Amino acid sequence: MLKINNLYKHFGSLVAVNNLSMSVNKGETVVIMGPSGCGKSTAIRAINRLIEPDGGSIFLDGTDVTLLSEEELRGVRKRIGFVFQQFNLIGRLTAVENVMLGLVMDGLKREEAYEKSLAALQKVGLDQVVDHRPSQLSGGQQQRVGIARALAYEPDLMLWDEPTASLDPMLVREVLVVMEELARVRETTMLVVTHEIAFALHVADRIVLMDKGSIVESGAPHRVFVNPVSDVGRRYKELIEYQLNTSSRTLAGERIAS
Numbered sequence: 144m145l146k147i148n149n150l151y152k153h154f155g156s157l158v159a160v161n162n163l164s165m166s167v168n169k170g171e172t173v174v175i176m177g178p179s180g181c182g183k184s185t186a187i188r189a190i191n192r193l194i195e196p197d198g199g200s201i202f203l204d205g206t207d208v209t210l211l212s213e214e215e216l217r218g219v220r221k222r223i224g225f226v227f228q229q230f231n232l233i234g235r236l237t238a239v240e241n242v243m244l245g246l247v248m249d250g251l252k253r254e255e256a257y258e259k260s261l262a263a264l265q266k267v268g269l270d271q272v273v274d275h276r277p278s279q280l281s282g283g284q285q286q287r288v289g290i291a292r293a294l295a296y297e298p299d300l301m302l303w304d305e306p307t308a309s310l311d312p313m314l315v316r317e318v319l320v321v322m323e324e325l326a327r328v329r330e331t332t333m334l335v336v337t338h339e340i341a342f343a344l345h346v347a348d349r350i351v352l353m354d355k356g357s358i359v360e361s362g363a364p365h366r367v368f369v370n371p372v373s374d375v376g377r378r379y380k381e382l383i384e385y386q387l388n389t390s391s392r393t394l395a396g397e398r399i400a401s
């Protein structure tokens with residue numbers, strides 16, 4: 144479905160993505176993780192050329208998107224759903240109107256756009272609030288509208304760039320549950336940039352770890368986090384062990400201060 148070869152991107156003297164090669168098979172959920180600033184967002188944004196790569200190729204179903212004209216790219220972008228950290232909803236439109244907007248602008252009849260949008264909102268569990276405006280929705284619900292907006296296109300590939308990063312921690316779970324369900328159904332191939340370790344451990348088919356613009360290791364979550372071969376992998380392993388250990392000690396009633 145997606146094959147990236149030797150992707151390269153620099154900003155002035157800073158090399159943000161260096162010789163990155165990876166692939167995602169149809170129906171797979173692949174999670175990219177790594178320290179802040181290691182190039183995850185740059186890499187994922189290069190796939191639909193929100194960021195123009197400086198080198199390498201990106202094949203989506205055999206088509207190299209780096210070679211497409213602006214018009215051809217518009218067609219390909221419809222097959223790629225993108226969920227950002229910011230929801231970017233339009234405040235004066237209702238949830239369903241926010242989802243419909245792109246479809247109508249792309250020439251779909253209003254009724255058809257409405258039906259598709261309702262179905263997408265149902266998939267993210269928002270069928271009860273389709274007429275609410277963003278200000279009437281929680282952050283988690285707003286992000287689910289953002290997800291529905293991408294799903295309404297029935298994309299072949301969904302790209303997620305830290306979809307929970309701007310959410311109140313109490314609302315993160317509801318978005319992760321929606322993502323988990325989409326991964327489970329496997330209609331959509333997913334490439335996810337996230338710092339949510341539990342999601343990566345539980346849901347990813349494969350983890351890709353980056354550091355300083357390059358992939359330092361990749362593999363099944365259990366292998367990467369239990370037997371890491373990179374410094375970044377070992378740091379994640381330590382973090383998981385710390386979180387598990389402190390959570391279980393606290394649940395057992397053991398606390399530093401009482």
Ligand SMILES: Nc1ncnc2c1ncn2[C@@H]1O[C@H](COP(=O)(O)OP(=O)(O)OP(=O)(O)O)[C@@H](O)[C@H]1O
Pocket residue numbers: 154157159177178179180181182183184185186
């Ligand atoms: N438009 C830009 N102009 C200049 N430098 C940029 C630009 N976008 C990103 N960078 C730099 O490129 C590097 C990679 O950034 P990127 O956002 O891809 O990292 P990231 O791994 O997604 O980080 P985070 O986890 O904090 O979101 C960083 O050093 C960043 O400051």
